[in-house]
Amino acid sequence: MLASIAHRVPPRGYGPWEQVASTLAEGLVARGHDVTLFATADSTTSGRLHAEAPAGYEEDPTVDAKVAEALHIAAVFERADRFDVISNQFDFLPLVFSRLTSTPVVTTIHGFSSERIVPVYRAYDDVAHYVAISDADRHPDLTYAATIHHGIDVDAFTPGAGDGGYLLFLGRIHPDKGTATAIEVARRAGLPLVVAGVVHDAAYHRREVLPHVDGDRVRYVGPVGPAERDRLLGGARALLHLVDFDEPFGLSVAEALVTGTPVVAYARGSMAELVRPGVSGFLVADVPGAVEAVAATAGVDRAACRADAVARFGADRMVDDYERLFARVAGAPSPASIASRSRTA
Amino acid sequence: MLASIAHRVPPRGYGPWEQVASTLAEGLVARGHDVTLFATADSTTSGRLHAEAPAGYEEDPTVDAKVAEALHIAAVFERADRFDVISNQFDFLPLVFSRLTSTPVVTTIHGFSSERIVPVYRAYDDVAHYVAISDADRHPDLTYAATIHHGIDVDAFTPGAGDGGYLLFLGRIHPDKGTATAIEVARRAGLPLVVAGVVHDAAYHRREVLPHVDGDRVRYVGPVGPAERDRLLGGARALLHLVDFDEPFGLSVAEALVTGTPVVAYARGSMAELVRPGVSGFLVADVPGAVEAVAATAGVDRAACRADAVARFGADRMVDDYERLFARVAGAPSPASIASRSRTA
Secondary structure, X not given: OEXXXXXXXXXXXXXXXXXXXXXXXXXXXXXXXXXXXXXXXXXXXXXXXXXXXXXOOOOOOOOOHHHHHHHHHHHHHOOHHHOOOEEEOOOOHHHHHHHHOOOOEEXXXXXXXXXXXXXXXXXXXXXXXXXXXXXXXXXXXXXXXXXXXXXXXXXXXXXXXXXXXXXEEEOOEOHHHOHHHHHHHHHHHOOOEEEEOOEOOHHHHHHHHHHHOOOOOEXXXXXXXXXXXXXXXXXXXXXXXXXXXOOOOOHHHHHHHHOOOOEEEEOOOOHHHHOOEOOOEEEEOOHHHHHHHHHHHHHOOHHHXXXXXXXXXXXXXXXXXXXXXXXXHOOOOOHXXXXXXXXXX | XXXXXXXXXXXXXXXXHHHHHHHHHHHHHHOOOOOEEEOOOOOOOOOEEEOOOOXXXXXXXXXXXXXXXXXXXXXXXXXXXXXXXXEEOOOOHHHHHHHHOOOOEEEEEOOOOOHHHHHHHHHOOOXXXXXXXXXXXXXXXXXXXXXXXXXXXXXXXXXXXXXXXXEEEEOOEOHXXXXXXXXXXXXXXXXXXXXXXXXOOHHHHHHHHHHHXXXXXXXXXXXXXXXXXXXXXXXXXXXXXXXXOOOOOOHHHXXXXXXXXXXXXEOOOOHHHHOOEOOOEEEEOOXXXXXXXXXXXXXXXXXXXXXXXXXXXXXXXXXXXXXHHHHHHOOOOOHHHHHHHHHHO
């Protein structure tokens, strides 16, 4: 398992790529697989850990990203013959090593940071096994082995009653994430809004968010840790996820759903794959639609919302999907066929 | 031959790494070797050209450096079994591929851009064949196969009479390069100074250089092409190379010497390996020493200066050195032993 080294695995705070690598590695170890996690030295895993970088390059200014990445990726490929499969959760750079080993490399594409990196994916399309994290994020030029939605540790999220009397915005404070849109929708819906997340665009925060923060109708609580996150999600009437780009996946949406909190989202990117209209929230096209949807969330059955989300976005389902794919590309019998053979033997 | 792709090979203007790759590739082809140059698509060579990047990332803003470098380096290693030896003129990134092939990789270290990249060189010290470009640039932690000074195409530089009546500064306008020091030395020596080169530090240029430019005692002629460079070098009484760092090599110093123009240099970095005191210039410690040395350059025999430089910094000598090293690491008989066998056969 080749993780990103921007952050530790699992991440202390932000770090969706590192979170997915951790959840998948731990799930595979729990099923008896022999997993080596290539990550920063301060990472933790119940499998084996191999580290080249002392810490994440976003967390330790003495770590040179280019140098650390090069040593980190090479460490996996220099040991490739010890592994049945390499799970690349790292972005495009490991692809250019993949023709130099016969060990299959499964590359999870966590999103295209820019159209400029697509040529590398295209160049390795014939040898790569690409995993899309949503059907919406599939690039038309690439051949995919599977779409595998992210899964989360559902036990870390408590079923919530949604009785806090507020709507929730959870994410980076940035125009892309639609913080100002959420403020506008909450105002029109006549409900208070809690804004949680790290400021990624200070000018936007000052101009579009802070003037509305009055500690009552709009409260800004800053970045939140896991416990506070769980409490805020479970107490919300709904999560407003009105993002202004085609999001490849949305971990916070899955987390909200698992607490039973419905999501009101713009109908773009992966949202149609995450939110089941009527069951777990609503997909809308504009601010008036979002205001209407907020009213309709009162009718959502939170237990049904949670059950649907646990089935579709629980770690178990993700581990199932990857386990099946890894077995297939490694040319090994799949867990299902092993079980079937045991039964007939 | 894995060249840098910051610029085309050979470079149109600045591009010392690309210049060395070109000179070496052409020299090897002329001796009958089968050379494939991995470089940008607009490069030219009398050998074979393999290109992944359409143009240099410093020359074409549509080229993403990280993407282009990854595809470029991988292209060499994916074809490694076709080659007896890989000559890496690219910096540290190719090293991390070098354990994945049995083809020997000879890495010319063109200087350490930062102490932060040293860990990569250290990590591959056991498999690498490092070439230092001067003894002064050898890092104490590394094992070197050889020191090979750069060589230049001596036919591109005309013997000059040094009768232009001026001293010359040739290089980037930057504090590191000592432009202001050269101005001061020329003033005290009572000789006009011609300053040629691209401005790399605009504030320094405005503050320390422009106030002295009067078109007479100090002339600034901007960056110069090959013909103008040759003319300026050959006409100079001396080249002032009073750089404020330990320069790993100095191509412009070698070029001056080949035109017969002596060099006055600070005694640091590689300068003691380039300049032969009394024969081809002087090594000094400070501004008064430099002023004295300028006067002494009148006694330098320009023909002897050129002859010494042609022998030590001509392309032929560099190609000899690399040819011998490549033969050694490839486990092939060296050209000398082939010749000797032919004689005895």
